[in-house]
Amino acid sequence: MTQNILVVDDEERLADVLALALEDLGYRATAVTSSQAALLELGQAHFDLVLTDLRLPVMDGRALLREVRSRWPEKPVVVLTAFATVRDAVELVKEGAFDYIAKPFEMEDVATTIRRALRLADVVRDNERLRRELEGRYSFDTLIGNSPAFRRVIEQVTEVCETRATVMLNGESGTGKELVARAIHFNSPRRNRPFVAVNCAAIPEALLESELFGHVKGAFTGAVSARIGRFAAADGGTLFLDEIGDMPVAIQAKLLRAVQERSFEAIGADRSQNVDVRLIAATHKDMRQAVAEGRFREDLFYRLNVFPIQLPALRERPEDIPLLASHFLDELSDAIGKHVTGFSPAALAAMVGHNWPGNIRELHNCIERAVIVAKSATIDIPDLPRDLFDNPRRNGRDALPRDLDAELERMEREFILEALRRSDGVQVKAARLLGIAERSLWHRIKKLGIKLGRTVTE
Numbered sequence: 001m002t003q004n005i006l007v008v009d010d011e012e013r014l015a016d017v018l019a020l021a022l023e024d025l026g027y028r029a030t031a032v033t034s035s036q037a038a039l040l041e042l043g044q045a046h047f048d049l050v051l052t053d054l055r056l057p058v059m060d061g062r063a064l065l066r067e068v069r070s071r072w073p074e075k076p077v078v079v080l081t082a083f084a085t086v087r088d089a090v091e092l093v094k095e096g097a098f099d100y101i102a103k104p105f106e107m108e109d110v111a112t113t114i115r116r117a118l119r120l121a122d123v124v125r126d127n128e129r130l131r132r133e134l135e136g137r138y139s140f141d142t143l144i145g146n147s148p149a150f151r152r153v154i155e156q157v158t159e160v161c162e163t164r165a166t167v168m169l170n171g172e173s174g175t176g177k178e179l180v181a182r183a184i185h186f187n188s189p190r191r192n193r194p195f196v197a198v199n200c201a202a203i204p205e206a207l208l209e210s211e212l213f214g215h216v217k218g219a220f221t222g223a224v225s226a227r228i229g230r231f232a233a234a235d236g237g238t239l240f241l242d243e244i245g246d247m248p249v250a251i252q253a254k255l256l257r258a259v260q261e262r263s264f265e266a267i268g269a270d271r272s273q274n275v276d277v278r279l280i281a282a283t284h285k286d287m288r289q290a291v292a293e294g295r296f297r298e299d300l301f302y303r304l305n306v307f308p309i310q311l312p313a314l315r316e317r318p319e320d321i322p323l324l325a326s327h328f329l330d331e332l333s334d335a336i337g338k339h340v341t342g343f344s345p346a347a348l349a350a351m352v353g354h355n356w357p358g359n360i361r362e363l364h365n366c367i368e369r370a371v372i373v374a375k376s377a378t379i380d381i382p383d384l385p386r387d388l389f390d391n392p393r394r395n396g397r398d399a400l401p402r403d404l405d406a407e408l409e410r411m412e413r414e415f416i417l418e419a420l421r422r423s424d425g426v427q428v429k430a431a432r433l434l435g436i437a438e439r440s441l442w443h444r445i446k447k448l449g450i451k452l453g454r455t456v457t458e
Helices: 014-022 033-045 061-071 085-095 107-137 148-160 176-187 206-215 250-259 287-292 298-304 318-336 345-351 358-373 403-424 427-434 439-448
Strands: 004-010 028-032 051-055 077-082 097-104 167-170 193-201 239-241 279-282 309-310
Touching: 004 033, 014 028, 014 107, 028 033, 033 051, 033 061, 051 061, 051 107, 061 077, 061 085, 077 085, 077 107, 085 097, 097 107, 148 176, 148 309, 176 193, 176 239, 193 318, 206 250, 250 298, 287 298, 309 439, 318 345, 318 358, 345 358, 345 403, 403 427, 403 439, 427 439
Parallel strands: 004 028, 004 051, 051 077, 077 097, 167 279, 167 309, 193 239, 239 279
Antiparallel strands: none
16 A cells, blocks of 8 residues: 655755655655645545654644644654754654655655665554554453352452552453453553463473473573573563463472562573563463372472462353354454354353353353354254264253253243343344344244233233
């Protein structure tokens, strides 16, 4: 895409010559002769860069720079100046100008400076976009659930995110421990610093120490160059130690010192390195049992278990399944590019009745598959994986229903009645809550023999 440059110089001929030269280089250029005209152009059209003379009548280049930085902070400004005012130009760079070009100048110098400024502006925009995406992806809004068990998790995250406290996340695989860790980081004062994650179970014991603390060149066979560790990489930010319960005992002593003193030595180094790191650990194991059996140091456990958060399994929060399913459906239908908007009551009932041994990760995979195979805008029973019916949630009865059709009909009836109650009997609203068409709801009400009394319909 062609980039737009605004040229500002009170010498009209020079402004026009510069604009033509920039167009020869492949840019679109607009020339104006005053700061007031420049601000008018900037307010009416998009420009990627401003190239301005320092000495301008009425409102000089310094004042224009300040105004542009105030109103369009992401827009780079390059200043043209005579030799006599180079010192002023250096001061302008400190005030926010990208660079200055001394008069008389070669067009090649102008072109090089503009290319550098536009390249840097692109990088800054990309970083800002990524930062916004990350903040959106890991905001509190992405922690979805209204069940009492999950509301308690959100309350605890809210309490701890503004502090420096070390957090221990405990929960089954797939319960969203890393998502919670990232939410804590991106809602803390460290949000603009690194979030570094390391899976302690995925790295061989022989490499884990180097991965965490780094090494100097020649520290061991194969150390052909120095390497920075995850602790140093996370300086100022958050280090997430996933599956901490699988960390070898031999490395736990060095980790203990790093946790206690926020300092460590890289392998082969002769001096310590200090870091400012917020630690979040996570595990699916019973850490107290691991301590009792000697598989995990007691002193390290208590250092990490300052603020424990227990993440409930999905089977312990079945009322959150429709909310999570709808969230994943919106997310995945956009990503896959398929118009799928809701679930049939039977499909939703089947999902609520499943035991979900893989927790949220399994639910996400289930919705993704269903979106891919769905033949209509509504996900129904045939779109769900067959193993969804192999692990129904235990609730005091047999693991499997004696009559699956009857059980699904019962659950479908309950969902429809609840939707009608919430919508005060208004079928259009009830259908919208269930993610189905009003005509479909009417047929289901008739099929199930649901009686709509006066108190509901009126």
